[in-house]
Amino acid sequence: MKTITINVSEPVYRDFQRYAKTRDRTASELIREAMEEFRARRIARATTLADLSPVSVGRVLKPMQVDDDLLEEMLNDAGA
Template sequence: MKTITINVSEPVYAEFRTASKSLGRPTSELIREAMELYRQERLRPRRSLERFQPRSAGRVLIDLASEDDLLDEMLEDHS
């Protein structure tokens, strides 16, 4: 693990110290956890399908019947 020095405001550090005491965990552990969360969410975000906006693929060529099952067709091995 790499040791670093950071400057934070007194109120921010006080909040981390208070939280660490109430959780029974070291302040440094909470700060590492916060940094990891920032890394995952901001530096390496994983895009969920829910975040993509729908796009039009054009007009419908053939209407699907209620008995059509596209899952079987998508899972067929076409190799």
């Protein structure tokens, strides 16, 4: 584990110390946990199509049939 030095305001650090004491943990543990959560949510997140929420793009133009060839339709529209 890498040791680092960070500067935080006294009130923020006191809040971490108080909260850590109520959970029988150290402020360092809480700060490490907060940094890891930030990293997971903002830095290391690999977005895939499965992660994206569906988006409404309007109404259905026509119901899809079992024998519809969507690839052909997309390729034909691409050249238009």
